[in-house]
Amino acid sequence: MSDPAGDGVGPGDIRGLRLSYDDPYIHVRVRTEDPIDIHATPAWVRAGSSTVLRANLDVDEDAAVDYAAVLRRGSGGPTVQLLDLQPMPSPSPRILCIAIEQPQPTMIDISVNRGCMGSAEHVRAFVRYRLDRGGDGSVNSDDRAPNTGFSPVFPFII
Ligand SMILES: [Ca+2]
Ligand SMILES: [Ca+2]
Numbered sequence: 001m002s003d004p005a006g007d008g009v010g011p012g013d014i015r016g017l018r019l020s021y022d023d024p025y026i027h028v029r030v031r032t033e034d035p036i037d038i039h040a041t042p043a044w045v046r047a048g049s050s051t052v053l054r055a056n057l058d059v060d061e062d063a064a065v066d067y068a069a070v071l072r073r074g075s076g077g078p079t080v081q082l083l084d085l086q087p088m089p090s091p092s093p094r095i096l097c098i099a100i101e102q103p104q105p106t107m108i109d110i111s112v113n114r115g116c117m118g119s120a121e122h123v124r125a126f127v128r129y130r131l132d133r134g135g136d137g138s139v140n141s142d143d144r145a146p147n148t149g150f151s152p153v154f155p156f157i158i
Pocket of ligand 1: 003004005006007008013014015143
């Protein structure tokens with residue numbers, strides 16, 4: 001689904017959110033207006049940066065966020081974490097549950113292992129991208145997609 005241009009700034013302006021499934025991973029793809037290199041730009045590598053990209057996942061359609069995939073600055077570049085907001089049985093360690101890649105400079109992919117989300121059979125999502133472009137602690141862009149509510153429900157079809 002698409003998100004308007006101009007309700008964020010440059011690489012912080014989300015233009016699209018796409019969910020796909022490749023067993024066992026659910027992929028959350030965020031497309032931005034301008035390119036950024038999450039492994040090199042100050043927004044993602046500089047100490048003190050407040051840049052955060054967060055994918056909020058609802059697996060039972062009750063409008064509450066069940067899991068959150070959080071991508072933020074780490075000492076060696078961006079790191080990801082899966083937060084379990086409504087605890088269900090999940091394997092550990094959690095680090096194996098989630099991964100990131102950047103297939104193109106305007107795309108950030110967050111992959112979450114379905115096995116880390118209880119017995120989820122479908123998911124819907126919204127993402128929020130808070131960009132501190134200079135990595136100095138000030139937020140230059142804050143965009144979410146969709147602007148209200150969640151994406152359509154996406155079933156896991158194997
Ligand atoms: Ca936008
Ligand atoms: Ca938006």
